[in-house]
Amino acid sequence: MQKIVTSLWFDGNAEEAVNFYTSVFKNSKITDISRYTEAGPGQPGTALAIMFQLNGIEYMAINGGPEYTFTPAISLMVNCETQQEIDSLWEQLTAGGREDQCGWLTDKYGLSWQIVPANMGQLMQSKDPEKARRATEAMFKMKKLDIKTLQEA
Numbered sequence: 001m002q003k004i005v006t007s008l009w010f011d012g013n014a015e016e017a018v019n020f021y022t023s024v025f026k027n028s029k030i031t032d033i034s035r036y037t038e039a040g041p042g043q044p045g046t047a048l049a050i051m052f053q054l055n056g057i058e059y060m061a062i063n064g065g066p067e068y069t070f071t072p073a074i075s076l077m078v079n080c081e082t083q084q085e086i087d088s089l090w091e092q093l094t095a096g097g098r099e100d101q102c103g104w105l106t107d108k109y110g111l112s113w114q115i116v117p118a119n120m121g122q123l124m125q126s127k128d129p130e131k132a133r134r135a136t137e138a139m140f141k142m143k144k145l146d147i148k149t150l151q152e153a
Contacts, residue, residue, distance in 0.1 A: 002058040006076075008111065009068045014061040015047040017109045024092045025054045036063075075104065075112035079120070083147045089115050090144045103145040117147045 015033070022028040032051040036042035042063055050061045053147055080086045090099075093115070096108030103116045117123070124139075126132040131153070138153035139145065 005060055007060045007062060008070075009062055009064045010047070010109065011066045011069075012042075012063050013109065014050055014063045017111075018050045018052050020062050020109075021054055022052055024089065027056050028054045029050070031058075040077065062134045070106075070110040070112065072100070072106070072112040075114050077114040077116060079116060079118040081118050086115055086117065086145060086147070089113075099143040101140050101143060103142070105143075116145060117150065119147075120145075120150075123150050 008014070008017075017133065019032060022030060028062075030050060030052045032049075033047050034049045036044055036046045036048050038044050042048060042151050047063055049063075052059055052061065070071045078089060080089065090105065093107045093113055094105050100106060101110075103114050103120075104112060123135040124132055131140065134153040135150050138150055144148070
């Protein structure tokens with residue numbers, strides 16, 4: 001069991017969102033679903049809490065109601081090994097959502113993601129300050145990040 005689990009609050013569409021997320025990421029699955037009964041505040045049969053894994057990492061989604069919504073203050077960062085992986089995740093996660101700057105996006109459920117090259121830290125913190133500056137400037141001009149452009153900067 002994972003000691004710390006991220007819990008995501010949805011307003012009635014947790015099961016739809018989890019099905020989407022587990023279809024996007026490899027090594028992902030739903031591990032448990034508890035459902036509202038007649039005694040609960042939600043519609044009977046609607047998912048109350050869903051335990052799931054994305055790329056082997058545990059999460060929980062709950063249908064908690066309209067009281068809270070996602071903000072970009074919290075995002076899920078995905079380290080990508082290839083441009084093909086960045087392109088694929090970007091296309092799937094922005095469908096019905098929105099592209100933001102510097103590799104950030106908001107999906108159709110309002111959850112923010114950072115889709116970044118796995119070597120992003122090395123590029124941004126190069127021992128050569130001029131190279132780090134150029135990589136940072138290149139990143140600021142992008143929405144979806146381009147590994148080759150960042151490396152050539």
